[in-house]
Amino acid sequence: RWYYRDPATTAREPFMGSNDLYPWHSSDCGDIDFCGFRKAISHYRNIVWDRGEKLYLGVRQPVPEGKELRVTMWGVWPVHSSWTWPGMEGKPLQVEIYSRCDAVRLYLNDTMVGEKATTRAEQFKASFEVPYVPGVLRAVGVQAGKPVAEKILKTAGEAVQLHLTADRTTLGDGQDLAFITVEAADRDAQLHPHADHEVSFTLSGPGTIAAVGNGDSASEEPYQGSQRRLFNGKALVVVRVSRTPGVISLTAGAPGLAPATIRIQSQPGKQIPAV
CATH class of the missing domain: 2.60.40.10 (Immunoglobulins)
Incomplete structure (x- = not known):
């Protein structure tokens, strides 16, 4: 493994609304966390620089009620590759898709949510607001009108x-x-x-x-x-x-x-x- 420690300690995206900054000791920006687990921005950069990835599907982390999230110059909004959001049933979630394809189609439980372009002009990404319903969220990458890539997120059951x-x-x-x-x-x-x-x-x-x-x-x-x-x-x-x-x-x-x-x-x- 390679280790690089720089932006991990220079900025963060706290949920504002309280003064309890302690015990934060690093930021949420950077491509990986302190354990080497990849973040969504890592997948996005791979797609932008054409490093082999073609499609990424994630969801913006909802902001807790009564708080706001401020993204700094170094920061990015936390995005998770998950369709498991207990307590958010019926509430809107922001779905983000990063794609090296011409366009992407988004489906929730086999019902099409919409289709958007994801070319260089759109910075290789698309965003959809989707009311949360447990089940299967599916993104399809489209090239020349044909499906060429797919990413699926399923709602997890109880951890056992x-x-x-x-x-x-x-x-x-x-x-x-x-x-x-x-x-x-x-x-x-x-x-x-x-x-x-x-x-x-x-x-x-x-x-x-x-x-x-x-x-x-x-x-x-x-x-x-x-x-x-x-x-x-x-x-x-x-x-x-x-x-x-x-x-x-x-x-x-x-x-x-x-x-x-x-x-x-x-x-x-x-x-x-x-x-």
């Missing part, structure tokens, strides 16, 4: 289980790292973006938990420890292997959710001297 996904499951021994994403999911293994359970981690084998995080810019939780609360349904665990080959087992558990376990193989490899 944890999922663990590692960027690598085989590591060289001696200070190598594995980045493991933790997600709360429904019965269909779909991420529940509003889950905020506190997850505890246990590890066995030749390794240690180097760090935990969740991408929440206002979290007061330490980055070192064996537990972390989910944010937007996710968290991150960084596991460091020792110089002893073997199998590392990491288990995540939270009240009300089925636990998950992942295994990582530490094998003999070239030792990289510390700098």
Whole structure:
């Protein structure tokens, strides 16, 4: 992984209406958060610069009643790839589509909401105001009148289980790292973006938990420890292997959710001297 820390600490988009700026310690701008989870602006830039992505579908985060959101010069409005908004039934949501196609069509539960151009003149994006109804939100990219790309967002059911996904499951021994994403999911293994359970981690084998995080810019939780609360349904665990080959087992558990376990193989490899 590459790490770049600059705009993540220079601007933020707070919900105004109170003076409780603490405990914010970073911003919501930038392409990724402190855990490396991509934000909507990352997908938009890929589309603008034609870096392989053709279509992105997201929803602007609603502003809590009685507050306003001010976007700074560096900032962008928070957009989430989610159609799970409990409590917003019947209320308008702003749907954003980023597209490298000529136009996009938006459907809600198989009913067409509308079609808009997304060429360079429209800055490769379109926006629709849609009253929230649980179900399936679908964006279709259109090129020369024909559908060429599709993105789907489904309303998640109740969170019932944890999922663990590692960027690598085989590591060289001696200070190598594995980045493991933790997600709360429904019965269909779909991420529940509003889950905020506190997850505890246990590890066995030749390794240690180097760090935990969740991408929440206002979290007061330490980055070192064996537990972390989910944010937007996710968290991150960084596991460091020792110089002893073997199998590392990491288990995540939270009240009300089925636990998950992942295994990582530490094998003999070239030792990289510390700098």
